[in-house]
Amino acid sequence: MNSIALQLNKSLEGTQAGSLLSEMGKRFFFPRGIIAQAAEASKKATKYNATAGMAFNNNQPLILSSIKNSITGLEAKDYITYAPTPGDRELRELWLEKIKIKNPSIKEIHTSLPIIVPGLTSGISNCADLFLNPGDNIVIPDLHWGNYDLILKTRKEINIHTFKFFRDGRINIQSLKETLISSAKNGKVSLLLNFPNNPTGYSPTKSEAESIAQAIKDVALMDIKILVMADDAYFGLFYEDEIYKESIFSLIANLHNNVLAVKIDGATKEDYAWGLRVGFITFAGKGLTKEHTDALEQKLMGSVRSSFSSSPKLSQNLVKKALLSLDYSRDKAEFESLMKARYLKVKEILEKRTNGKRLKELPFNSGYFMTFETTPGYNERLREELLEVGVGTIALGDTSFRIAYSSVDKSNLEDLFSIIFSVSDNLQ
Template sequence: MLDPQAAEINEVIAESNPHVFDMLSERGRAIFFPAKGILAQTAQASGKGINATIGTALEDEGATIGLSSMASQVVSGDTNLFAYAPNLGKPEIRGAWKRMMLKKNPALREGGISTPIVASSLTHGLSAAGALFVDRGDKIVTPDLFWENYNLVFNYAYGSEFDAFPMFGGGGFNAGALRQKLLGGGAGKKIVILNFPNNPTGYTLTVEEADAVRDAVVEAAEAGNNIVALIDDAYFGLVFEGGILRESIFSLLAGAHERVLAVKIDGPTKEDYAWGLRIGFVTFGCARGGAEFYKAMESKLGGSIRGSTSSSSNLGQALLLRAYETPSYEAEKAQKYEVLRRRYKKIREILDNRKEYGEYLRPLPFNSGYFMCLEVKNGKADEVRRILLDKYDTGVIALDNLLRVAFSSTPYELLEKLFDNIYNAAKEAV
């Protein structure tokens, strides 16, 4: 199944030089740099007075958020940092990340998970894990609201297809629909991808929903399915309400069943406000594991990394490691968390107070992360986005019938105006 963007580019290559087109592999024919979608919409919003398209976090004054424990080391003069890091990552940072993971997820057992392997970002970690588990024609079970780049990472690169279920039902996560997907189609290998806090919705499971997800996965495993659970924890820790799962869903799945392999893909990109460092981690957890098993799995993933980027940035790892050893690191993080939580609370207040928005817009459930989504009731989300750009000096992302609003990059003082602008544009897009 070729994306129309890939087909368009293929035509250009075939017309310009059919010999080169003949040289392309099946994967080469499927892949393309997405000129439409989120990246293009973000580019169109560049320079607008209010820009709620950006998936990084900005201070209210507009500067990029950063932890001073990292920023203070940028001029280091240490030439050792130009050396290669080990292929699987510096042992010290692998150990530090594991210790921090165990602290942030008290339900995990030290011996129940592997030592994290360093990848060159979460995207690379997802891709390296995909190389191990995704075959051509495989179906990947996912909620229907997911980060669009999964298409390139999995489908166009490895030839899989998504088997999506409606993410929400009855006002919360639709664990019943997930259960049906995992139990459907006869026993076999099932791959599922879960991402909380979610991009684009900003939703994290409640504690009860997380239990229901674990139960569904275990039930499917009991029925003879072998389940690979890819867990994208990019926005881990940014939860803004009570009663919501504070640990990763990895904690609940890592030791759930011998037929369940949980693969945690996480990193400092969003958690530590270090988007450009390009460091991520991949960690395995399985009820039937043990030290030798985890070493063997490390070798598998290590091979996938060795054959793609070979190793990850030494400079990035060194900088992070020093930050993690800085006594003020936790306090710095807490302060940045508060910047985002304050904006989240403000949006809740705006939505509570402005009942008139309900005629045109419906917020999807959200409680965490960088984003929230508004459903445009008449379905014309892209038209609303265009009106916002042209008339209201405002950028948001349109995804089908939804608008994704990044409060991570919108100053607190502009939030009311942002939502009023969206409301006014929605009124006009009839």
């Protein structure tokens, strides 16, 4: 094993993070090779810099005129050259500052500096590199984003164990706890939670969030090491007062010495920047010091360097520019108001409906979606019939039927649901 990797492992000895590392995670390190040497040169090579594989003329990067003419407001060096492996330092610091503003409970809790990845998919995959071996167990809700299966089961060969997400219209804490205990293997287990949940559009109340944290703590007290990944893709889109307004990460970050918390978030949905592919990974855990989180960052940088190398510099600078803009808060408030108005309209439609009764709505209070529960196989038949009348929806598994009301103007929602209910009633 590489000597740098061995040193990082030694730094993490005795911590929950060190105990949770996968075999690949133990091997990971950030090499002091071309990237590290080029970074050094960028600070000290004031005369000539002949390190990185880029082409310059008169100290300016070469750039095709067709690209240059398409991008205004940024200098070529701010988007055409390589970004650092962990991402733009200023953006990482700015994102952490925003995390702590939005999650005041962790204001005084030590966390790592976020590492930038190209979206939430990459974030989950890179975390799996660090902490999950093929054959390990991970717990997720039975109602979950379909890409979890592809990332974890198909790509990483990890065993997925699901807990029943709802019971009597609330999160099924008992099922969560029992599944965590039964899925523990070799003294450890992993958990992936997503709020607002995709596909249901449900976020926990304050009471539910606290109960989730207590269930995790109860399992940790059984001397089981737990990796908790918070997929916060839709964070902030909360439409009801009773919702816990912080990330579940806030309640896990300092919960117990056997728990490692990982926040995976990004500008993708949170800042309406879907195609820019800017995500972040942040670590925290009770007892973890800066030395420990620095070691985790170095290992994660090894995963980044060996997979996608670095995230696009253009995307990072566009997001940074947005976060620093005087219009940012105003725009966010306007869009959140727009989304809430659509949510309330859907609630109104569902409350007064007289048809479409074969579709049972699941609880929703946040995010982009709402989901109906159907009889097995009926969801796909309904989806296909709706396509024939020009309406696109999503069938998930055998019984989930998802509507992204986020993508339909409020003025058209009445018509959308009228068509869905009518087609459903006429489907034999």
